[in-house]
Amino acid sequence: MFSKRVWLVVSMLLILALLLSACAKTGPAAGEKFTFGMLLIGPANDMGWSQAHYDGGLYVQEKLPGTEMIYLENVFQGPGGQVQTGAELATDMATNKGAKLVIFNSDDMKDNAIKFAQEHPDIYVIHASGDTAWKEGKNYIDLPNLKNIMGEMEYGKMIAGCAAALTTQTGKIGFLGPLINEETRRFAASAYLGAKYCWTEYLGKDPADLEFKVTWIGFWFNIPGTTLDPTQVADDFYNTGYDVVISSIDTTEALTEAKKFTADGKQVWAIPYDYAKACEGADDVCLGVEYFNWGPAYLAAIKSIQDGTWKSSFDLNGPDWSDINNPDTSAVGFNKGGALSEENSALIDKFIGELGSGLNLWTGPINLQDGTQYLADGVAATKQEIWYLPQLLEGMEGQSE
Amino acid sequence: MTVQEKSPQTTSLRSRINWLDLGLRVGAVIMALLITSLILLVANAQPLKAYWNIVLGAFSSTQKVSAVIASWVPLVLTTSGLLFTFTAGLWNIGMEGQVVVGSVFCVGAFRFLDQTGLDPWIVITIAFLAGALGGFLWAILPGVMRIYGGVNEIFGGLGLNFVAKALAIWLIFGPWKRPGVASMSGTEWIDPQFRLTYLPGTSLSPVIVVIALIGAIFVALMLKGTHFGLRLKAIGKNDRAAHLLGIPTTRYFLLAFGICGIFAGVAGSILVTSKQFSLIPDAGFGYGFLGLLVAMLVNYHPILSSIVAFFFAALSVGNVELQYMGLNSYLAGVLQGFLVLFVVMTNGVRQRLYKKG
Structure with a gap:
């Protein structure tokens, strides 16, 4: 009697799983919407590193109609962090949310960013603060879909x-x-x-x-x-x-x-x-x-994806010395x-x-x-x-x- | 649901209890959902939408279902291991630390055998055995402390959890640190040849599913169908009586801890080879603690625990969808916590009803 009930529960769960995966949407929605994902190491309102990236994403949404940011916070493993790794979460963004680009916002996500970029050659990856794409650097890996961006802090x-x-x-x-x-x-x-x-x-x-x-x-x-x-x-x-x-x-x-x-x-x-x-x-x-002012660099990268001029690169962006606080031109300010x-x-x-x-x-x-x-x-x-x-x-x- | 309250004499006590049992458990789940809904309402979110999003987040694509299974595997292993200690009446709170030490040993084996040029599968097997050994040793400790030192295994385990984490942090910042780096974010990744292969388009390695199934079946068979299981149960009910009846309780206590630790170590090795690829301070990912919750929730029933573990895994994966809604990621944890709380409470209620009945 007991095991019957167990089997009933199991089979119902399985049927539910199958039904749901059958009616799941795959790939991006119709239209010219460009979805980009962002993995933040901290909260989007930390008044610090992660919020600066988040605001950069908002800047892109504002300047480039048709773009949409999705983001996940606290992407690290530990108390208050995520159960899934950065690579797993990025995969979720790409497979289930239609993200064409995923931004990894921390140096600590380097291994996950590389792994994800290798496993998903069709998805663009920006790793902020890494050096993987630096040909003259010590850790160069040839990954056409990966770009590093960093401000000259x-x-x-x-x-x-x-x-x-x-x-x-x-x-x-x-x-x-x-x-x-x-x-x-x-x-x-x-x-x-x-x-x-x-x-x-x-x-x-x-x-x-x-x-x-x-x-x-x-x-x-x-x-x-x-x-x-x-x-x-x-x-x-x-x-x-x-x-x-x-x-x-x-x-x-x-x-x-x-x-x-x-x-x-x-x-x-x-x-x-x-x-x-x-x-x-x-x-x-x-x-x-x-x-940091990430907006302009992210905007340029997304534009390059859209017009087909994207290239893997290591972008170290300095201040605009004519006005280091210019929100459209200066990557670093005070x-x-x-x-x-x-x-x-x-x-x-x-x-x-x-x-x-x-x-x-x-x-x-x-x-x-x-x-x-x-x-x-x-x-x-x-x-x-x-x-x-x-x-x-x-x-x-x-x-x- | 129509339950005949005034059951005729012919209704057996057993079936009445089963209905009551089921009703109480369902009631506990409903209570947990209600309280969580209240919290959601306070946070200005629609509860039904949130729950539906969790379901979508866990099952709406093959990739998601595979992610649920991938996080079910370590959880079902920790839960299964804990069934041994629970059956023997032991609280192995140190499970989390045992997973961590399992990961430490596993990563250690990879570091040691990295350059030997052995076949990757041999190295992986050795690393898993090392992980199992690590978990075993770390689990035996609270057992020894209880039997020979009179330290309650709850305190022993709790302390050893901290020591395990400290050990991991020491290795990450000290002997195993990346060159020139001191960060809690972990050691260098193991070589790609040692990482378990995923099914295409997923983060799930089929090998680990096989390991989990073997583990779960092993536990069910051991506890249900062997002398060993019966004796363990007898110890759990009353260890003095069991001792007087000739069961070597000391040996059984240690065996229960040891087997549980092996499960923890294997879970840790799985996390190293298929998820994290390195040692991190929280190498247990909370699976040890979650296993305790699952085991308590199902009243230590082997088959049910696999199912509830699946449910918990789905919660933790589906939870990501809430974050896309802008809700806090702790919500799944809140729901899990209330679930356990209410089930434990209804267990108390049930026992009082039994006495009256």
């Missing part, structure tokens, strides 16, 4: 570092880092180069008096029980005399903590990251935010925050102007953290030397790997 980090150096009263800058890899090392190093330049050139101070400490939490954002808690790390910085924290993680804990400390009567500052409007609501502590003094604001403008007219801080002499020479005097770094920076730089405190 080295400049943004230099500006952030400059703002921090100009503002700090203690001469101690904290760098709240995510995980350690080539990308995060070169960004931390760029922030340091910017800080050192403004500290010495604009303030005329001794570089030996500038402390720059990096603490890594282990991932792009807080995963309780797995990473260090960024709130705690920011607190530790502020409690030990670091009065400016440059955040390089996807979320805005540093800003929240800076507000708390400042409300308690201890003036400190923070610089968030990634998202153009990250300073909103934190005018009293925010020095500014260096951010929005000043309310806590940046007028005097320092003018110096930041001066610094941006110098960078735009060719100042290259990635010029020797530059030594690595262990003291070995990386760039000889007067030698400018190649793109590869910057991208694949093997260690932090001399003068920086913190783990290199």
Whole structure:
């Protein structure tokens, strides 16, 4: 009697499954609609990295009628993450939602992006922040349907570092880092180069008096029980005399903590990251935010798919120096925050102007953290030397790997 | 449904209980759906639409059905393993950690044998055996701690879950880290030749389905049809009495843990070779914990547990569709949690009714 009931349930489930798969729609809907999928490593409203991508998708929808974005958030494996991997979710987007392009928005999705691109040669793939499509890079794989896009955030980090150096009263800058890899090392190093330049050139101070400490939490954002808690790390910085924290993680804990400390009567500052409007609501502590503007690059890529000119490429897009905050042309920008003094604001403008007219801080002499020479005097770094920076730089405190 | 309340004398007690049983379970499911619907309404979403989307999300294409089966496989394995410990009256809360350590051993075997040039199938087999061994060892620990150290296996297992995760994180950030990288996102992927082949157009490898079926059938046969199963059941009902009747309870406790751990280790190896291809901190994907829920939900019934595991797998895959609607991905978890809660509660109600009846 019992097993009969079991079989009844099983057979009903099977029939249901068959029925549903029979009436399933496959492929994209009729019309000229272009669906593109986006896999976000964090939430679409994180005021950081993922929201910047999400807004880039909205920009495409607005500028190119007929395009539609579908997206999934928290694409990682762990508490609060997804049960399915990035490759599985992208497959779902392509097979069941008719997506012709899938954007993988994190360095951590590299393996999944490559796997998906290999298994679906007919679907276009953009991997933001990877180097797979870089012919001159170390990890090149020939995949005609895969493109890498990244903003030249080295400049943004230099500006952030400059703002921090100009503002700090203690001469101690904290760098709240995510995980350690080539990308995060070169960004931390760029922030340091910017800080050192403004500290010495604009303030005329001794570089030996500038402390720059990096603490890594282990991932792009807080995963309780797995990473260090960024709130705690920011607190530790502020409690030990670091009065400016440059955040390089996807979320805005540093800003929240800076507000708390400042409300308690201890003036400190923070610089968030990634998202153009990250300073909103934190005018009293925010020095500014260096951010990505993904919209124009995504728009161009989708247009190239539509008109048949798509090519696999490694696109490293810099700021538009005529106006680094132009939403249609600049891939990297810096929005000043309310806590940046007028005097320092003018110096930041001066610094941006110098960078735009060719100042290259990635010029020797530059030594690595262990003291070995990386760039000889007067030698400018190649793109590869910057991208694949093997260690932090001399003068920086913190783990290199 | 018409249930004759005042049953004539001829109706056997057994069939009355079955109807009651079924009614209570259906009631529990309805309650869980109602509460979840309330939450959905508060979140400004239409419950029926959400549920229908879950169904579509799980079954509306071959790819989706295959994804459900792919996540059913590890779940049915953890659930099946847990039936051994539950039957023996043991709470193997450490299941999740056992899956993690299974994955650790499996990845370790691949790292060790990577360059040996052995036939990939031999390497994969060894890696699965290593995974099984890892799960076995990690499961024996709470058993030993209980028998010889007097530590309740719930606390032992809970602690070992944390240790397993810490072990994985240590390996990922330490000895097994990618060159120049320190990220919790995992170790380097295993070589493509060691990855199980998918059916075309899916993320499902047929081999793992066979493994899951063998596992489920093995458990059903062992528990229903062997002396071993009967003795385990006797221990579960009353281990002192069983001991007095001559059953070597210590050995059976350890066996139950060990077999359960082997299932966990195989589940971990499947996750490594067909899904994640590397070691990540949460290498268990929650399948150990979910297995506990499924086993409790079906009152430790082997065949039913495979079916409910399928339902849970469908929930977790179909859940993606809710995210396209802009709803939070935790919703399936909420529904699963309430389901278990209400079923456990109705179990209590049922027992009181039994006493009266």
